Amino acid sequence: MLKKLMSIYKDSILYSELPKHTSDQFYIFFDEPQKNWLAIPKASLTEKEINLLQVLYEQVKIPLKPLSTLSRIWHDYLLFNGSMPSLSAESNFRFIQFHVKGLGVDPTEIEPAIKGFFSDEVQIIWEDDHNGIVIEERRQLSLTESELSSMADTLESDFYVKISFYFGRVYPFSSHLRNQFLQEKEYFEFAKENLERTNILTFEKIFPAFVAFNLPDFMKEKIKQELSSVFSEDPELYTTIKVFLENNLNASLTAKKLYIHRNTLQYRIDKFIDKTGVQLKDFYGAFTVFLACLLFEQRK
Known part of the structure; x- marks a missing residue:
């Protein structure tokens, strides 16, 4: 079916496997039965067409730049249920999700600024040019909630954007890690849609409203x-x-x-x-x- 769309959207690109990275000028849709991915230029689609395609196919978000080997593994594991990273079973991790709201957001500029606030190396993966995840190991947990709030204020003043963080809990490295991340992701998505804006969100701040909503x-x-x-x-x-x-x-x-x-x-x-x-x-x-x-x- 996606192949037929190529005759409508002339500059679209069909893939037989998930592309590793692509331009931010494309939307990518996945056809599960045919195992094909189609990249369609954003400029070719109206809002109505995008909504229709999202109903018919899974919209896939690809990182906008090449990732390191470890970041790629984390990206595919968390977002696409790929293979687990080969790490020590004694490791513990925390996921700090973030959402950047503003025009002309450039991940290549914001990512180094975010990393600069952490004392040790962290992995940062992007879902798209507005949403990303900071992955911290237990030994690296270097920011408190108040420090993360100060970091958000600094980024907002430096880049003229609004940024919010979901400050995740610490989890041991296990087969449950992805499901725990997806649960936190669900809470963060709920907060972005339903709660008054705040730059730091946690399970405790979101869950009462989540319960009330349901x-x-x-x-x-x-x-x-x-x-x-x-x-x-x-x-x-x-x-x-x-x-x-x-x-x-x-x-x-x-x-x-x-x-x-x-x-x-x-x-x-x-x-x-x-x-x-x-x-x-x-x-x-x-x-x-x-x-x-x-x-x-x-x-x-």
Whole structure:
């Protein structure tokens, strides 16, 4: 079937095996039954045609530049279920995924800048010119979450782009490693689509919203009836309560982040408690209200 498309897209290229790298000016689609890959110039496709091709075929993302032997092995293993790297079973790894948002993003410029923040050699593989993965070994874990946040700020100011990171957990090298990476990738993709922008994301920051998003509709409706209607009536109250909960019920820090006086903050908290009857300083109350905040945010 892909061969027939070549008559429509004159400058397209058909491959009998997965190409090692290609230009960023092409989209690549894979025909599973025929085991063929077709590279079609981006300029030849409309948005409607791209969406149709993505339904019919698997879109494949190829690194934009040649990779080292080890990086190639990691790339094929993580993204295409290739062979596992030949490494010590005692090794431990962490994956730091990143997404770069901006015009004219050049991976060849950003990659050395990212590597410069790490004290030891790391592997960096790119899914496309906006998404990549930093692979750290246990002995190399050189950045904390706060340092990664500073790194994001520096990259944004140097390259005039917006960048977000998913700070993965440490995993032992095993046959489960790829599935663990794919689970983190699912969380990161969810966050990019559904959460308000933040430059550092972790499992703990994403999972509550992930759970809320996947609740059955009847459960969402119950929470809406009990609590979320208050936020619909007063969106400012929603913002205040959510920031208060996100900052561990620290009134001073919350007031500072909202640029309001502590008395104003306390007034809004008291107002919420009066309307709902739910106490925020109780763990169960705080948990329930935070869930309501997440659901209200998704509806927005």
